[in-house]
Amino acid sequence: MFSKPIPGRTTAAARGDVVVLLIGMRINHFWGVHHWLPVFLAMPRMLRELSKDPSRGLLGHTLLSGSPRTYYVVQYWESKEKLYAYAKAPDMFHRKAWARLNRAEKKSRQHVGLWHESYVVPEGGYENIYADMPPYGLGKALGVLPIEQRGRSAKERFAHRSRA
Structure with a gap:
């Protein structure tokens, strides 16, 4: 299940705007497992749901932990409109999980x-x-290119513009 590193330096093949959602939870009281465990388990379920239907707009995600109490996901979306649509969709799990939590x-x-x-x-x-990484983050979500296609320096990569 592990991806092999791509030798050398690459950059994400992103074009245009990038929509990023950081979303997470913090366990305030470990002994309240019956309160925080459903929240903890909801995110993987939503990510599975979204991965089954790419038309919903989730391009990729990375699960992270900030501490033993804090867990979050970095998500990359096609557009803010698709992100809003998923959050409000009555047939999707997010709406049900949010209603239950409220x-x-x-x-x-x-x-x-x-x-x-x-x-x-x-x-x-x-x-x-x-550098010598398997696809990760934005590069995993949108693919990667050899660094030369966007510029060797950060300044050159910031200045890159996609062609219409």
Whole structure:
């Protein structure tokens, strides 16, 4: 299941704007397992749901841990409109999970914290480099190119513009 490293230096094959969602949870009280475990298990279920239907707009994701208490996902989306549509779709699990959490809000929120940050990063506002890495992050979501196609320096990669 592990990807092999790509020798040398590559950069993400991103074109245009990039939509990034950071979303996570913090376990405030470990003993409240029955409050935070459903939240913890909801994200993998949503990611599986989205991976089965690429038309929903999720391009890729990376699961991360900030500490034994904090877990989050970096997600890359086709557009903010597709991100909004998924969040509000009555037939998708996110809506059901959010409704369940809100019903139990007073008790659950004491045990688990939630957060998200969304960004639309315009072309020219991002750059990246992967050295002897398997596809990762934005490069995994959108594919990679040899570094020479975008520029050897960060300044050159920031200045790159896709051609229409």
